[in-house]
Amino acid sequence: MSYITCKDLAVGYDGRAVASGLNFSIDKGDYLCIVGENGAGKSTLVKTLLGLLKPVSGEIKFGDGLTSRDIGYLPQQTPVQKDFPATVWEVALSGTLPKCGARPFYGRKEKQLAQSQLERLGMWDIRRKCYRHLSGGQQQRVLLARALCATENLLLLDEPVTGLDPVATAQFYQMIQQLNENGVAVIMISHDLRAIDCARHVLHMNHGGSFWGSREEYKNSRYWNIISVEYEKGGGQSAAC
CATH class of the missing domain: 3.40.50.300 (P-loop containing nucleotide triphosphate hydrolases)
Incomplete structure (x- = not known):
């Protein structure tokens, strides 16, 4: 189907x-x-x-x-989004939020998922860098990692x-x-x-x-x-x- x-x-x-x-x-x-x-x-x-x-x-x-909630979405970036003051790790990890349910924090599974996707896309070594300081290509990789954290x-x-x-x-x-x-x-x-x-x-x-x-x-x-x-x-x- x-x-x-x-x-x-x-x-x-x-x-x-x-x-x-x-x-x-x-x-x-x-x-x-x-x-x-x-x-x-x-x-x-x-x-x-x-x-x-x-x-x-x-x-x-x-x-x-x-369902519509199972779509990993990578939106077109605006200048404001490109200047977002968060680390690579924080941006990627935010993609796991739907998996947290009612929990107000990230668990081990969510952190492992974010790490695996960043490693998959070659972004793990710069996980502590600020997102706004990355090149355009690197930013898209991070956003792609976030989308893959939501669903594959x-x-x-x-x-x-x-x-x-x-x-x-x-x-x-x-x-x-x-x-x-x-x-x-x-x-x-x-x-x-x-x-x-x-x-x-x-x-x-x-x-x-x-x-x-x-x-x-x-x-x-x-x-x-x-x-x-x-x-x-x-x-x-x-x-x-």
């Missing part, structure tokens, strides 16, 4: 849809890239999948034991390479690819079409409709012809996936 199935989904605010007719699913181990125009409803869809907004119409079904079933990444240099971007894509190959399902929202080279499926959202299908199907569609021309004009390159 799919982790998430959306049928005739419309998302928006106060009963007014900003995107409608969305039909797609996310299976265990899947890798979905969501692309499209600004204002097409990508961020609204993210909030709806996370349970922060109710669907305007249609339905979202969670399966295989997954499904990661939702919102514009994760924005502001990263080309080397850090390539490293981040490779890291996500490795996690996916180890069974972690991925949903990545991106304006960087290099992300599509890593995905198995693509959801393209725009004001005139939407497309969902395999990467190969997408690259043979009219949506790809339009968006790739614009991206190439901007000097886009392929990802190393």
